[in-house]
Amino acid sequence: MNKQIDVIDTTLRDGEQAPGIAFTASEKLAIAKALDKAGVPWIEAGTPAMGAEEQQALRRILGAGLKARIFSWNRASSKDIAASVACGFTTVHISIPVSDLHLRYKLGKDRTWALKELADTAQTAIDLGCEVSIGAEDASRATPEQFLELAQLAADLGALRIRYADTVGCLDPFDVHDIFTHIMPRTPLPVEFHGHNDFGMALANSLAACSAGASSVSVTVGGIGERAGNAALEEFVAAAHSVCQIETGISLAACEGLGELTARASNRPIFPYKPILGSRNKLQDAHQKNSRLDALAIQPVLDRMMI
Numbered sequence: 001m002n003k004q005i006d007v008i009d010t011t012l013r014d015g016e017q018a019p020g021i022a023f024t025a026s027e028k029l030a031i032a033k034a035l036d037k038a039g040v041p042w043i044e045a046g047t048p049a050m051g052a053e054e055q056q057a058l059r060r061i062l063g064a065g066l067k068a069r070i071f072s073w074n075r076a077s078s079k080d081i082a083a084s085v086a087c088g089f090t091t092v093h094i095s096i097p098v099s100d101l102h103l104r105y106k107l108g109k110d111r112t113w114a115l116k117e118l119a120d121t122a123q124t125a126i127d128l129g130c131e132v133s134i135g136a137e138d139a140s141r142a143t144p145e146q147f148l149e150l151a152q153l154a155a156d157l158g159a160l161r162i163r164y165a166d167t168v169g170c171l172d173p174f175d176v177h178d179i180f181t182h183i184m185p186r187t188p189l190p191v192e193f194h195g196h197n198d199f200g201m202a203l204a205n206s207l208a209a210c211s212a213g214a215s216s217v218s219v220t221v222g223g224i225g226e227r228a229g230n231a232a233l234e235e236f237v238a239a240a241h242s243v244c245q246i247e248t249g250i251s252l253a254a255c256e257g258l259g260e261l262t263a264r265a266s267n268r269p270i271f272p273y274k275p276i277l278g279s280r281n282k283l284q285d286a287h288q289k290n291s292r293l294d295a296l297a298i299q300p301v302l303d304r305m306m307i
Contacts, residue, residue, distance in 0.1 A: 003246045006216035007233065008192060009035050010044040011262060012061075013073045014230055015220035020267070025057035027265040029064060031221070034261055036066040038254035040233075043068045044093060044218070048083035049075070055087050062088045071133070076114070076121040085128050092125050093163070094118065095135030098150050099142035102167070111146070115153055122157045135163040135194070140171045144183050155188035161216065162189045166205060169198030169228065173208035180212030190215035195231050197223060202231035207244055221255075221262040222270065222277060234259055234276040252276075 012028050015021065023031070028046070035043055045061050046054055062070055071091035074080035084092050096118045097103045103114055118134065125132050134154035139147050151162045164183075171179075176193070184191065193209035195202035195217070206217040223232035234255035240246040259277040263270045272279045 003210070005210050005214075005240060005246050005248055006041055006192075007236065007248050007250055008042040008044060008216050008218040009040045009220065009233060010073075010194075010218045010230070011035070011220040011224065011233070013044045013046050014218070014226065015222075015224040015262075015266075016046070017226040018224050018229065018266070019226075021224065023057075023265050025053070025060055028057045029060045031258075031262055031265065032061045032066060032068075032070070033064060034254070034258045035221075036064075036068045038258055039248075039250040040068055041249065042216070043070050044073055045070050047073045047080075048087045048089070049077070049080040055083065058087045058089075073135075074121075074125075076117045078121055078124045081121060081125045081128065081130070085125075085130065090129060091131045091133075091160075093133045093135055094121055094125065095137055095163070095165075096150075097138050098136040098146055099138040099140075100146075101141050102138040115150070118150070119153060119157060122154070122159065126158060131160055132157070133160045133163065133192075135165060137165050138167040139164045140166040140175075140179075141168070144179065148183060148186055151183075151187045151189055151191075159189060161192050162187070163192045163194050163218070164209070164214075165194040166196055166202075167194075169196035169202065171195075171205055172199075172201055173204040176205045176208040177212045180209050180214055184213035192216040192218060194218040196225065197228040197230060200228070202229070203235050203239065206231045206236055207239060210240070210246060211244070222259050222266075222268075222274075224262070224266055224268070232276075238276050 046058050048055050072084040072089045073093050076096040096114050103109050122132050136150050154162045191214050193214045195205040219233040219236050220230040221233050223229040237250045237252050270277050
């Protein structure tokens with residue numbers, strides 16, 4: 001392994017935005033503990049501004065003594081930051097549209113407003129003792145210069161990193177590699193890639209971003225999320241370790257139980273042929289896990305090939 005990538009899990013935030021999924025506080029805590037046990041270093045736990053029930057669940061996660069860094073998702077709003085701080089968060093993610101399309105049709109605002117709102121909100125969070133990361137919503141439909149402008153502002157504010165979000169899942173791996181090859185030498189911050197799976201390319205796009213210099217990717221267990229979902233945690237870990245020779249620090253063996261836990265909480269059964277988690281693609285027994293394929297179940301595949 002010659003490269004280390006930070007995996008940022010957003011099952012409890014973006015994953016829960018899928019229609020029909022609403023985790024209880026106990027389920028959120030159980031999933032957070034399982035993510036931590038698997039070695040996930042960053043957990044995006046939720047959105048405190050959603051209300052009292054969400055805040056109660058997030059306080060339980062923050063109080064669980066996990067090793068992972070737990071942070072909240074926020075709009076560029078001082079009220080959102082106040083809700084996060086009231087929960088006990090000391091690391092917050094602040095998200096704002098970067099494309100003209102999103103600014104105009106989602107918020108009815110312009111770029112000048114967005115940059116000022118972000119600066120004011122981030123400064124509020126910092127003044128309250130928080131570390132911040134910044135999210136560039138709909139970056140894939142913005143120009144590289146628009147993204148870099150936001151990245152420079154985020155760096156000037158002292159942000160940890162900036163998230164490049166393919167919010168509508170419109171990129172392909174070739175585009176991603178070209179974009180990141182262009183922006184990485186010019187961005188003043190580490191860049192996280194956040195891919196959506198509308199055309200089935202979130203995993204490939206995430207790996208392409210890593211190969212072109214991204215320092216982190218955000219994923220969800222089983223790929224759950226709004227519309228067609230996100231890049232799947234277990235698929236990214238398996239491909240990173242076995243195909244791309246990228247280290248994540250995450251136990252692929254632990255992903256099986258994590259996937260089953262999340263599927264039960266989501267009330268969404270795992271498709272039998274789903275990569276890694278499906279019953280036809282189960283992880284290998286413990287004595288096989290030192291192979292180059294880690295915990296990928298190769299024998300069922302070979303058996304089918306012999307038919």
